[in-house]
Amino acid sequence: MATGRQIVMTGLLSIPLWLAAAFLLYWPSDADPKSIPHPIGWSGSKDETKDPSTSNFWKHVDLKSQEIPETVTKRSASIKVKESVLSVDNVQVFYREAQSEGESSAHISILLLHGAAFSSETWLHLGTIQILAAMGYRTVAIDVPGYGKSSLADISDHGEFLNHVIKALDLKRPVVVSPSMSGTYALPYLLKHSEEMGGYIPVAPVGTGILERQSCASSQTEEDQLASVCESLRKFLKPPLPNLSCIKTPTLVVFGEYDRGKHSALLCLLPRSQAAEIPEGRHPAYLDNPKLWHKLLYNFLGHAAQLAAKSQ
Template sequence: MARRLIFIAAILFVASLFLIISFYPDWNTEEREPYFGEDKSRGGPKNPNVLEFVKEQNIDDQRSESLKQIGFTQKYVTVGGANVYAVFPESKGKVLRSVLLLHGAAFSSETWQRIGTLQFLLKENYFPVAVDLPGLGKSSKTPITDRNGFLSSLIKTLGIEKPVVISPSMSGRYSIPHFILHPNELSGYVPIAPVMDSTFSDQDFKKSNVSTLIIYGENDVGALEKNKVLSAIPNSKVVMIPKAGHPCYLDDTPLFHKTLLDFLRPLK
């Protein structure tokens, strides 16, 4: 009898663990993100040459063909000591403006390809660039000691001028300092329930003149407090995606795309 109970308990434990891993949401990692210079690096290859080799192999073997089919390519850039993976159109041509897409902790640049946002923006004559933030996706597991200057350096290294930055969830740790400290480097800002930076006050947001589109999902209760702060931005608009959760762009992608395009078109 005892053995049977132990066996049943073991099965229940394994099943519970599987569910936790499978459905672990992006919002549950907001305040515990690694790779921000807080001695939380997970390590990785000690030899940087090995790291580069692995990354190049990943580029060749996993995404090149799928990206080529939609008119995109990929490369690594070094920013703040990290090897940052970036996806961008093969040719620039005549475009309206650049759009830099960040991501939450449970996602990567591939998310924007999978839901069609890269393809959508390119078709509308924008220049979309998606990156994997340090420690996530295909980027190196390098602690970033200067969050305040990271996006500024990234934008300059990528060679894109005054992009609109789309920033869901965890990526707010990078985008909000950039929004506050380097507003002249932005054409627009699209925060999607971003992780807030407590070092900045409501007054800092009130001083901004950057056009801002605040998007959130109806079922994302945690976004409401963030929106109160973000709504202080003078030139801002709040849009709720009905019946959507924290990653609202996944729940109703067509509406997300329409809302984004309506915001982008009037920008000067």
């Protein structure tokens, strides 16, 4: 018969085994599409640089900190991309859509726009649609009216047209990826519907003059402290600077090393913005380093999804 001492010793020896089992049970698996980066100090942190609901978090967050898991990369090869046409405001909008067959993140969705020399096909060939879907996000890439396979149309309000596209596609908390020309659609949408967005990823967009005419009713705080990467763009900012303090959408400003300019500099004034420069990148910087581009998306979207989940 076991003595009391033996029972106690057996109980103590079993504790590490229970702890190990609990660790394995609750540790997120890379195979799960929702295994996205969790912001450090998410719960109850008083440090604003660790709380994604604050501007300081986005100005200091490292969007190169985590590599895309190999399981996500492998899964992307099997993602099926569907094609369809949607009628919005009497415009035939062609789009491509992909979503992982497994459980996906319901907190945000991704809308890919494109520049004047490109179309939704660019994101297909680059693999961006597939890898975003493999990360667990519903991903849609459209051909802007007059480009690709979408019909030509005279649209008076680009921002509201984009809003109608998003509603027709039933995109929840969309993160809008907006290179170059598509800024004429995304920026007006941002100013009117920022609270509905899960995030914004401009890549040297045109049309940023609309930001210079923006003046938030809220008082301007000392938001002219820029994320470190944005400091290389400060010389393009001339006073008076616009008050953008009321636009709280998490924003990833992407630009190429050979394409620094005022457009990206103005976007760095958004209070929840972080920036990334693509080394030796041109205007379509994502084409010059797809691996880095997708890594930036992976890290940014992980934090954006967590913030969207918290706000729901």
